[in-house]
Amino acid sequence: MSKEVNPDLVKERKACTFNVTELVHIIDGGEQATKERKEVEEMVLQIKDIRDKVPEEYLSHKERYENAVRKTVLMVEVLKEHALRHSSFDAYKPSNMYRIQSGIVKDISPFMLHMGMFVPTIFGQASPEQMSEWLPKALSLQIVGTYAQTELGHGTFLRGLETTATYDPKTEEFIINSPTITSYKWWPGGLAQTANHCIVVAQLYSKGQCYGVHPFFVQIRDLETHVPLPGVKVGEIGPKLGFQTANNGFLGFQNFRIPRNCMLMKNSQVLKDGTYVKSKSDKLTYGTMVLIRVMIVADAAYEIGRAATIAVRYSAVRHQSKPKPDQPEPQIIDYVTQQHKLFIAIATSHAFRITGTWLWDTYSKVVADLGQGKLDQLPELHAIACCLKAVCSRDASACVEQCRLACGGHGFMLSSNLPIIYGLVTATVTYEGEYTVMMLQTARYLVKAWKQAVDGTALTPTVAYLLNYLNNSGRKWDNTPEGIIAGFQAVAAGKIKEAYEAIQRHQKEGHDYEDSWNLASVQLVNASDAHCRAILCEVFFTEVQKLSSTISAPLALVLQQLAELYLTYWTLEKGGDLLVHSSITKNDLVWQRQRYEQLLAVIRPNAVGLVDSFDVRDEILNSTLGAYDGRVYERLFEEAMKSPLNQEPVNSSFHKYIKPFIEKSKL
């Protein structure tokens, strides 16, 4: 079997009209960022025994976990120094630098929440003294931590948590308890067998009064023996749709005591005598949550990029059907239905990356202002982060599944890596804030903004469009990107208005406000969705326009085509909403459809170049279908031959079960 690059891919790469390296740098966030990323990749990939000989999917659940620990420890050791050099606030800026990890432990490292949640929570919520004690140990991994918030019976609704931390002034300790089965912590990654510490979020009681949920720094296993401490019940929750090696755990406490100073005291405090000192603002603790939501948007962009890389390369190599008897079977990427499935994924990855960066910048500014005591921008940031987290995770799931299905049966194989990527992405729809709950949080903000608009109060920038709608002073529909953006703003405004009026109608029917809210909630979710789409369209298009003046003309053209594709795609998807709420006509929709088909055609020659620009190394892509060389069928075969079932001509189950059965049948 040839080891050469598939000739179809060679041909595609020759036809590309822009400089792939230029786009690689943009995606990474600059030439220097690309350089650092590649250094990290090299560092990890040269580690001995870091790659599996037998793919992990063949192992038992337990073996798979053990193998993930083995590889992660190897990797962390090598990356530690590098990571320490980058451990400032800026380290949380979305980047591709450590994506190599998803190539080494395909289905999540059991240490993920250590750096992903444990350390950031200490950063964000520990007092300076606590930080100086815990952070060095955490950063050097002398202690392994995780973040235990969700309980078996309680998810996104934080106030419902049941775990209690009751202050005992006599010993100056908190006593932690899990009073019911539903109060057991459930889900934290690494909690089961890996971590020896965790942040536990519990209802704080002092002097007989409940002060709501607060975070505590809790050791759960002996540092020497790793045996769970007395009063701690900890274990794993079992296999899942994805995250098989994340080692998600459960955790219960029975009269488990921790020192007073294990409560994270940057914001609220409990004094020695049990006096509770309230935080200056409840909102300050939102910081970490918003940060994670920013990262989810960036992760969505990355995973869509991986999926698109696999599906586009496969579609360039795969030939199917024979529409013309005298010609060979075409590459399937030449079918317009296939382009329709794939190119929106490429565009969406760019849209989310750019919006994620924009959100990060917004977040950084708000955090800087928080330092100055300015809290007024927090509600708007929170509202944007909620709907973007929700919509981007859901859209990403849809894009990844569409890429998978576009690869036909082969996309169903784990060796394509598409099912594993789907497992990672679809999880984000739920974790860190369930989709519908997030959308309704944004909706609360939007309803408030609508009231302000009606009252003539000034509006924050992301909802300023409501005034245009109210005054009927918005831009009328025209078939330009700006026209489309205005159209989506009109849809959002129209839906917010309708949802608001639905609440009022239900109130007039005699329902109280919360019941009326519930009765209107499907519309409220739709309104959030429309608002979010308007933001995505505007940010993507505007940022691409800005970028275009700073890059080469051929690349600027391609990025503009992607932005326009994104806008046009959603115009067609939301044609009904636009017909109801904007001044678009049926003829405009016909025009948009033709424009959409033109865009597919102009993007087609650059499709492979565009996914090459995501620059995901084969070792991170982990895909038989998506490797750079396009040796799709050879790789499928080579991977299959690693199956333990293929190491023997006859499986033992024949002699044990099948043959005796057949013998009996003959009688």
Add this chain to the structure above:
Amino acid sequence: MSKEVNPDLVKERKACTFNVTELVHIIDGGEQATKERKEVEEMVLQIKDIRDKVPEEYLSHKERYENAVRKTVLMVEVLKEHALRHSSFDAYKPSNMYRIQSGIVKDISPFMLHMGMFVPTIFGQASPEQMSEWLPKALSLQIVGTYAQTELGHGTFLRGLETTATYDPKTEEFIINSPTITSYKWWPGGLAQTANHCIVVAQLYSKGQCYGVHPFFVQIRDLETHVPLPGVKVGEIGPKLGFQTANNGFLGFQNFRIPRNCMLMKNSQVLKDGTYVKSKSDKLTYGTMVLIRVMIVADAAYEIGRAATIAVRYSAVRHQSKPKPDQPEPQIIDYVTQQHKLFIAIATSHAFRITGTWLWDTYSKVVADLGQGKLDQLPELHAIACCLKAVCSRDASACVEQCRLACGGHGFMLSSNLPIIYGLVTATVTYEGEYTVMMLQTARYLVKAWKQAVDGTALTPTVAYLLNYLNNSGRKWDNTPEGIIAGFQAVAAGKIKEAYEAIQRHQKEGHDYEDSWNLASVQLVNASDAHCRAILCEVFFTEVQKLSSTISAPLALVLQQLAELYLTYWTLEKGGDLLVHSSITKNDLVWQRQRYEQLLAVIRPNAVGLVDSFDVRDEILNSTLGAYDGRVYERLFEEAMKSPLNQEPVNSSFHKYIKPFIEKSKL
């Protein structure tokens, strides 16, 4: 922990307004069918060792296969006699009788294709002599077979298959070869290590001429030793998103000889001297394919029913959030957003079951006519089966995922069984005819029908609505079910017309017909989709109306509500299309939205009763979240405690990897 039924479920069941048993019989296809189903379930469940002590997801890939063989053999032995009593053509009528299998081997038995494809192909395509030789052995499982059609490089496009069967008149044998890597058979269930025979679909060559693809009956393993025969290369293809225990295999041949009478000769034949005798109709071989597509529609209904059962029961038990400070956390099923996610799944299951039965009846009539030499209804049947297979499998995937996501994080757990159900359902989008290819096959029929309508030629029943549209004589929009159905027909007709005109436009621009078809193909798929939705709405509504006069009034009311919910849901989903192609107004859409919300409210009290009526035993549901007793949290815990990782306080990886690493960190 209590073993009693959760009080929320007790309350829900008391509130149900209809007789659950009455609906159970309807879903099964009659009281007798329910009785037989329950007999089969009892028979299987009393088998010793048929239930796993450690859930199969914890095993290695190889162990999991071996366990699946073990359990399937136990089950087949018990079911054999029962199955033989029911082995007529009618045995393929969609039924729930053998659904127990999906409870025993959660992720597909390696023997599935034996009864699912191997036997039906012999039934459909073997000559009477061949049938009398092979069928008794196959039915008694003296030989284990599968169906090998798809190749590594060739899927839905049958003519592209590369495997060759070349007739050698000297020895009166066919020589089978796999000339390239892409010609290897790839995917057949049970092929890898389980089957000793298979139907191989290969390009038939005789006297130097190719006669296209034909099926051959091929022994691939020694019956005594199970060792692959010389010239046969066979093995497994590796893990997948689902079907982990299906034992999907690859298969290649090198100059492998089989006797002439191993070609299935009901239709075409090769005589001793190599003369090829053509089938009376190419279309006759479509039979099995259509049959499988009918079954996919019925399976979709069943799997949506399973997913809805899990999600609805969980939603009745789960409490979350506290909209009113003075009241307890409500059941999440009382959130309208949750009802919006779940009730459409219940309605869709009924829609698909009823449409599947209708399709089966249509199919049976066409097959009976085929026996009389009448072939004229075959194209219409083929066109309906294609789009129904495609749309029902895709909608089912969406419903199952929506049910999973509606269960929040817990839906992500394999112990909920929702991820496994998704794996089963999403596979059907691709297998037995890839989604887009199927849609385009229906579109070919629709375009032809449109031309006939324009020419004034008589139309077949399922496309008769085209004439109304053409003559502008269709029913105008009104907010009744009949009005909605007419509206969907107008959408379908409008889209078919537009797609047809797009093809013509592209031809005028200078493209040939096939290129023009490709350029219009996104619109063509949309047209098929609209056609299919019109059929689903009409058949569901009409059949429920017919049924209503024969059942109790309370149940008739509930089924009518579900049918109306289905119609209203899709009216809102496709509002844009209706605005463009029907006479619906914006105000009608507002009315429909309010009606939709009313329907959610009236269905709410019956939600648990409705899923109880799917009557899926706990052992088949296999779900911690969905069991009849609603002991959700207890079951989640009990299942987790079965994890091998939870059998020891400290996992070996701590001492092997983590501790040495921490020690080094401290230095």
